[in-house]
Amino acid sequence: VAQPAAGGGTPSDANTILLGEVGSLTGAQATFGVSTRNGIELALKEANAAGGVKGKKLAVRVYDDQGKPEEAAQAVTRLITQDKVVLILGEVASSNSLAMAEKSQAAGVPMITPSSTNPSVTQKGDYIFRVCFIDPFQGFVMAKFARENLKAGQVAVLQDNKSAYSIGLKDVFTQKFAEMGGKIVATESYSQGDTDFRSQLTTIKKTKPQAIYVPGYYNDVGIIARQARELGLTVPLMGGDGWDSEKLFELAGNTLDGSYFSNHYSPDNPDPKVQKFISDYKAAYGGVPDALAALGYDAAKVAIAALERAKDLSGPSVRDAIAQTKDFPGVAGTISLDENRNAVKSAAILKIANGKTEFVTTINP
Numbered sequence: 001v002a003q004p005a006a007g008g009g010t011p012s013d014a015n016t017i018l019l020g021e022v023g024s025l026t027g028a029q030a031t032f033g034v035s036t037r038n039g040i041e042l043a044l045k046e047a048n049a050a051g052g053v054k055g056k057k058l059a060v061r062v063y064d065d066q067g068k069p070e071e072a073a074q075a076v077t078r079l080i081t082q083d084k085v086v087l088i089l090g091e092v093a094s095s096n097s098l099a100m101a102e103k104s105q106a107a108g109v110p111m112i113t114p115s116s117t118n119p120s121v122t123q124k125g126d127y128i129f130r131v132c133f134i135d136p137f138q139g140f141v142m143a144k145f146a147r148e149n150l151k152a153g154q155v156a157v158l159q160d161n162k163s164a165y166s167i168g169l170k171d172v173f174t175q176k177f178a179e180m181g182g183k184i185v186a187t188e189s190y191s192q193g194d195t196d197f198r199s200q201l202t203t204i205k206k207t208k209p210q211a212i213y214v215p216g217y218y219n220d221v222g223i224i225a226r227q228a229r230e231l232g233l234t235v236p237l238m239g240g241d242g243w244d245s246e247k248l249f250e251l252a253g254n255t256l257d258g259s260y261f262s263n264h265y266s267p268d269n270p271d272p273k274v275q276k277f278i279s280d281y282k283a284a285y286g287g288v289p290d291a292l293a294a295l296g297y298d299a300a301k302v303a304i305a306a307l308e309r310a311k312d313l314s315g316p317s318v319r320d321a322i323a324q325t326k327d328f329p330g331v332a333g334t335i336s337l338d339e340n341r342n343a344v345k346s347a348a349i350l351k352i353a354n355g356k357t358e359f360v361t362t363i364n365p
């Protein structure tokens with residue numbers, strides 16, 4: 001059963017507005033939950049230092065779902081029935097957000113996912129929002145990059161068949177790459193948490209791809225990269241936002257040098273508001289914020305601005321206020337929510353060199 005993480009807030013009362021958060025603070029994708037929590041915490045601290053919202057302080061109750069959809073769903077039920085939060089922030093992994101969205105929508109409690117990109121998440125209903133782009137765009141971006149910049153004609157795909165995110169991204173990439181005149185020469189699958197990918201990689205190698213698309217999470221991708229190189233597959237790997245973690249390089253060493261992935265944000269962005277966020281984050285948590293931290297921060301800021309605008313703190317009022325978000329200056333791009341409650345934003349392509357990411361280009365919708 002999901003337990004409140006240390007430092008949870010006090011219930012909403014005359015002086016406090018309580019928000020809920022669900023994330024993978026432990027488990028295979030723990031950096032996702034920890035970075036997101038830090039970003040959210042930073043935004044709340046800033047808002048409280050500036051006087052709070054509607055004359056009240058903001059607090060957040062955080063539950064750890066260990067990266068599991070069932071735990072994420074239970075945590076939402078608790079946030080709604082016991083903690084009586086006014087809105088919910090989370091999750092990162094689309095499979096977890098899908099499980100949460102079902103419950104939030106049914107209860108009429110608004111939910112904002114910072115970073116889940118699978119289109120079906122916000123299709124769960126009119127209380128479910130996101131501050132990031134969606135995978136039909138992200139998949140297109142990498143297909144275009146593979147064709148136009150890498151000049152790849154033949155690409156293989158290795159997907160995680162336990163992840164709504166991975167399957168969705170594979171589908172779009174495959175379709176777009178073919179429409180652009182490329183050929184998918186192999187499609188292989190694994191299940192998240194697997195540790196031996198050699199048989200899939202051996203099959204892929206025989207088809208002589210010029211690049212391999214691996215739309216998975218960093219904990220698996222790091223091992224996949226290492227095993228691909230051991231088998232003599234030297235072509236670039238390509239991926240999506242799920243690669244974004246410091247831990248990727250701990251696992252992969254330098255085996256991802258020359259590979260590329262799409263992401264929401266680059267810390268190289270010279271925009272003063274981005275650089276201020278980075279230095280505040282470093283001072284508080286030590287380390288450069290990743291995209292999850294940036295999107296967690298943005299999701300909380302959007303929530304805070306909506307709470308301030310809302311005519312009261314009821315579900316429908318807060319939902320209506322979030323839906324009106326327009327030209328909001330986030331650190332991971334400007335946020336305008338469309339009629340499907342998705343943000344329409346540009347994507348960054350990052351290149352890996354010397355075990356680090358480098359900004360390559362931005363692609364606009």
Ligand code: PHE
Nearest residue numbers: 093094115116117165241242
């Ligand atoms: N977009 C991923 C998903 O929907 C989550 C993710 C976002 C991972 C950003 C890393 C960085 O599952």
